[in-house]
Amino acid sequence: METIRIFNTLGRKKEEFKPLKKGRVLMYHCGPTVYWTQHIGNMRGMVMADLIVRTFEYLGYKVKLTRNYTDVGHLTSDQDEGEDKMEKAAKRDNLSPEQIADKYIKIFETDTREMNTRPADYKPRATETIPEIIGMVKKLLDKGFAYETDLAIYFDVTKVKNYTQLSGQKMEENIQDAGKGEVSDGGKKHPADFAIWFFRAGAHKNALQYWPSPFKSKLVKNGAGFPGWHIECSAMNKKFLGETIDIHMGGVEHIPVHHSNEIAQSEAANGVKFVNYWLHNEHLTVNNKKMAKSEGTSYALSDIKEKGFEPMVLRYLFLQAHYRSKQNFTWESLEASKMAYQKLKDFMVAGKEGKLQAPITKLKINLKSQIQKYREQFIGYISDDFNVPGALGVVWEIIKDNSLPYLDKKKLILDFDRVFGLGLDKIKKERKEGIPVAVEKLVAKRELARQNKDWGKADSLRNKIYDLGFMIEDADGKSVIKKIE
Numbered sequence: 155m156e157t158i159r160i161f162n163t164l165g166r167k168k169e170e171f172k173p174l175k176k177g178r179v180l181m182y183h184c185g186p187t188v189y190w191t192q193h194i195g196n197m198r199g200m201v202m203a204d205l206i207v208r209t210f211e212y213l214g215y216k217v218k219l220t221r222n223y224t225d226v227g228h229l230t231s232d233q234d235e236g237e238d239k240m241e242k243a244a245k246r247d248n249l250s251p252e253q254i255a256d257k258y259i260k261i262f263e264t265d266t267r268e269m270n271t272r273p274a275d276y277k278p279r280a281t282e283t284i285p286e287i288i289g290m291v292k293k294l295l296d297k298g299f300a301y302e303t304d305l306a307i308y309f310d311v312t313k314v315k316n317y318t319q320l321s322g323q324k325m326e327e328n329i330q331d332a333g334k335g336e337v338s339d340g341g342k343k344h345p346a347d348f349a350i351w352f353f354r355a356g357a358h359k360n361a362l363q364y365w366p367s368p369f370k371s372k373l374v375k376n377g378a379g380f381p382g383w384h385i386e387c388s389a390m391n392k393k394f395l396g397e398t399i400d401i402h403m404g405g406v407e408h409i410p411v412h413h414s415n416e417i418a419q420s421e422a423a424n425g426v427k428f429v430n431y432w433l434h435n436e437h438l439t440v441n442n443k444k445m446a447k448s449e450g451t452s453y454a455l456s457d458i459k460e461k462g463f464e465p466m467v468l469r470y471l472f473l474q475a476h477y478r479s480k481q482n483f484t485w486e487s488l489e490a491s492k493m494a495y496q497k498l499k500d501f502m503v504a505g506k507e508g509k510l511q512a513p514i515t516k517l518k519i520n521l522k523s524q525i526q527k528y529r530e531q532f533i534g535y536i537s538d539d540f541n542v543p544g545a546l547g548v549v550w551e552i553i554k555d556n557s558l559p560y561l562d563k564k565k566l567i568l569d570f571d572r573v574f575g576l577g578l579d580k581i582k583k584e585r586k587e588g589i590p591v592a593v594e595k596l597v598a599k600r601e602l603a604r605q606n607k608d609w610g611k612a613d614s615l616r617n618k619i620y621d622l623g624f625m626i627e628d629a630d631g632k633s634v635i636k637k638i639e
């Protein structure tokens with residue numbers, strides 16, 4: 155099996171991937187808090203995880219992917235302060251938190267399907283995992299890693315070694331991220347301590363979602379409350395994948411708090427290493443700035459479609475930047491991706507065409523090694539920390555290579571598309587109203603000739619098309635075909 159090298163946030167270096175079980179990958183991806191339509195920055199995170207899953211599968215691994223839905227307990231600030239995001243949304247949309255979850259999960263699933271991401275094997279909701287969460291909180295209390303106040307149960311970060319191992323931060327820096335000095339609960343011992351259970355009391359006395367628990371607070375009956383956000387992922391991880399997993403992924407913003415907390419509580423509760431490889435994707439910016447609702451740049455997939463771009467164009471854009479790099483979105487860059495993707499689609503339906511430069515006999519001998527060379531290049535890229543942009547470059551090299559017959563090129567590209575996920579196997583000739591098939595064929599041939607920079611051939615094909623009563627205008631790298639009036 156191919157050696158895969160992965161940049162592990164834990165340790166901050168590339169390491170050879172060694173699965174827990176040969177040929178298998180247990181992977182957890184932090185899913186969305188389902189209180190709003192996910193913006194394209196979140197979509198990029200989903201596509202990045204998808205490329206990683208697809209790479210493993212291409213290389214022969216069986217991947218078990220869990221992606222959760224957070225539908226309770228994620229407060230407007232990640233620092234245990236503020237309102238529950240679900241409740242805020244419930245008030246905004248005049249729905250119950252359950253209806254909010256249903257609504258935004260549906261949108262998320264439609265969007266991720268349209269982005270052609272492979273669905274997760276398990277998609278648990280936090281609210282469906284309450285018994286397991288309570289079990290883990292109880293264990294942490296029993297083992298002395300957590301303590302109760304009347305408002306919440308906190309994880310005591312001073313009880314674990316290496317709380318900041320993932321971020322590499324000093325504790326004082328972490329407190330900046332974790333606590334920001336705001337402690338609305340006087341019983342909280344350390345600013346970085348985080349709530350694993352909130353009682354339905356204090357700021358949360360009117361919480362809409364709550365469950366009875368075995369925990370004790372003077373302020374509520376039956377320990378009523380709801381889980382903190384971080385513990386949910388630990389409990390769902392354990393329930394669906396086990397105590398130790400191969401890969402855990404999420405956005406870079408999760409490193410200092412959410413993922414550090416997941417490690418602390420999982421390892422404290424289970425007594426074994428939690429995750430072998432931590433992967434973090436960088437963010438998408440818009441016009442080189444953080445996406446922001448207030449600036450109108452928090453685009454959703456629906457905005458992209460409304461402007462006439464198909465979801466695969468956005469996916470193509472995402473393929474052009476490595477998951478550990480920031481990517482900047484502009485409408486111009488999306489336009490450029492549209493053109494490139496269109497070229498790729500044109501190539502896939504161009505038909506049996508190919509200008510062979512080498513003599514056939516010589517070609518037969520070299521063909522196999524040539525194909526092998528491209529395949530090795532492709533695998534070299536994807537197995538080096540999932541370098542998809544590099545792998546995409548191989549595709550364009552193949553298209554330009556005049557020594558390979560068309561059908562072999564197409565076969566190779568379709569094979570690589572198992573990783574890219576651009577749906578190239580489903581590309582059909584786009585029939586344009588009122589344009590005869592014969593003309594369409596000539597247009598496709600001309601497009602190919604242009605890609606091969608065979609200008610003479612392209613010109614003679616343009617003349618043939620003209621003879622059939624149609625003319626071609628080339629604008630912005632795209633050919634527009636019109637009937638001669």
Ligand SMILES: [Zn+2]
Binds near residue numbers: 183387404412
């Ligand atoms: Zn998580």
